[in-house]
Amino acid sequence: MIDADHIEVPSKPHKWYQILYVQVIIAIVIGIALGHFKPDLGEAMRPLGDGFIKLVKLIIAPVIFLTVVTGIAGMSDLKKVGRVAGKAFIYFLTFSTAALIVGILVSHVAQPGVGMHIDPATLDGKKVADYVTKAHDSTITGFLMNIIPSSLAGPFVTGDILQVLFVSVLFGVALALVGERGRPIYNLLTSLSIPVFKMVAILMRAAPIGAFGAMAFTIGAYGIKSVVNLAALVGTFYATAILFVLIVLGAVARYNGFSIIKLVRYIREELLLVLGTSSSEAALPSLMQKLERAGAAKSVVGLVVPTGYSFNLDGTNIYMTMAAMFIAQACDIHLTWSQQILLLLVAMVSSKGAAGVTGSGFITLAATLTVIPDLPVAGMALILGVDRFMSECRALTNLVGNACATVVVARWEGQLDKNALDAALNGDPLPGPTSTPAATGSH
Numbered sequence: 001m002i003d004a005d006h007i008e009v010p011s012k013p014h015k016w017y018q019i020l021y022v023q024v025i026i027a028i029v030i031g032i033a034l035g036h037f038k039p040d041l042g043e044a045m046r047p048l049g050d051g052f053i054k055l056v057k058l059i060i061a062p063v064i065f066l067t068v069v070t071g072i073a074g075m076s077d078l079k080k081v082g083r084v085a086g087k088a089f090i091y092f093l094t095f096s097t098a099a100l101i102v103g104i105l106v107s108h109v110a111q112p113g114v115g116m117h118i119d120p121a122t123l124d125g126k127k128v129a130d131y132v133t134k135a136h137d138s139t140i141t142g143f144l145m146n147i148i149p150s151s152l153a154g155p156f157v158t159g160d161i162l163q164v165l166f167v168s169v170l171f172g173v174a175l176a177l178v179g180e181r182g183r184p185i186y187n188l189l190t191s192l193s194i195p196v197f198k199m200v201a202i203l204m205r206a207a208p209i210g211a212f213g214a215m216a217f218t219i220g221a222y223g224i225k226s227v228v229n230l231a232a233l234v235g236t237f238y239a240t241a242i243l244f245v246l247i248v249l250g251a252v253a254r255y256n257g258f259s260i261i262k263l264v265r266y267i268r269e270e271l272l273l274v275l276g277t278s279s280s281e282a283a284l285p286s287l288m289q290k291l292e293r294a295g296a297a298k299s300v301v302g303l304v305v306p307t308g309y310s311f312n313l314d315g316t317n318i319y320m321t322m323a324a325m326f327i328a329q330a331c332d333i334h335l336t337w338s339q340q341i342l343l344l345l346v347a348m349v350s351s352k353g354a355a356g357v358t359g360s361g362f363i364t365l366a367a368t369l370t371v372i373p374d375l376p377v378a379g380m381a382l383i384l385g386v387d388r389f390m391s392e393c394r395a396l397t398n399l400v401g402n403a404c405a406t407v408v409v410a411r412w413e414g415q416l417d418k419n420a421l422d423a424a425l426n427g428d429p430l431p432g433p434t435s436t437p438a439a440t441g442s443h
Helices: 020-037 039-043 046-073 079-110 125-137 140-147 154-158 161-204 207-222 225-229 231-255 260-266 268-277 280-293 298-311 314-330 337-353 360-369 377-382 384-412 418-426
Strands: none
Touching: 020 039, 020 207, 020 268, 039 207, 046 154, 046 161, 046 207, 046 268, 046 280, 046 298, 079 161, 079 231, 079 298, 079 314, 079 337, 079 384, 140 161, 154 161, 161 280, 161 298, 207 268, 207 384, 231 260, 231 314, 231 384, 260 268, 260 384, 260 418, 268 280, 268 384, 280 298, 280 384, 280 418, 298 384, 314 337, 314 360, 314 377, 314 384, 337 360, 360 377, 377 384
């Protein structure tokens, strides 16, 4: 069982330089400095970032499998599984659509691309040709078919999150239906979760090294100047993402009895890790652990978080509509309201079709632009240089959105220990294990 009992509480406070998020901040600053002043050396640090992400991906599949299987098998009513999934998808659809609309509305107000007067004929489409090809290969049908693995062990080899989730749900339901005969397996998986999450804690100690390497490479390869050249777009995107979190998600959180600012503070280590690596997957194992520690039932965390990584991409959705509008404004292309509505609808679909693909934000943008004839796909070359910097904001917003979604769905389902949540968000000592059957994993 993965609960508060399995989280070690230090006997005395750590010194400031021993705190993980402080180490990650220092590593990011050093990485930025190295990449700026020694670009070649900064680029050479890429293996450190890539290596850390590979280490984390190593543990993602076991974490999801153990959390989902023990969570579902511990539920007395399997109808709850379908109910949790249904509520999660209602939440995902609602706020993913809201993020797309926010991106369009802010683009009209801020108009980051107006005044650039770019001639589409002068754009080099070769730079984005690979992304366009991948976008054409990413269809809804292909995406749905890809959820079904070719073998039972396949997802644990490839690390595909949705395939691991698919197998985990099936196995968890089967284990629950077996009843008492499945208790030895349930107990084994519950015990196995303890060393697996200890592995997560060990791997997280390498987070500063990974953040340093990834940030040094990003600055060294792309340079801070590339951000300055498109400062209006980058600044508008970051500001919009922050406002979306504070206003939209803040209102949702407040309605459901918690503070979005406190939640952000609670997951600050995960956010800094994402900022340093530009990968939201790097924080997935520890995010699941923290949300369960904060009172969300194991079954809810196991279903909502991995699914949200493909279907609840608030930051990516804001980026897609805003980037598309930026290209239109920069090329002096006027989009009618009907075209903008079509843009929104296509973006809703394409964001799901390319989910889980490396560089999915840029790929989904390509998929969206290809459906609007008036928008030049080659216009993506305008933002190619700053996409790496914008991907960090996309990942950060996606992470906060999924954390908020998990707490909200847990509350809707009556699977949230409010005392544990308040203690976690306020930084108080956590109470004992949650008392709800799903949270405690009674079998």
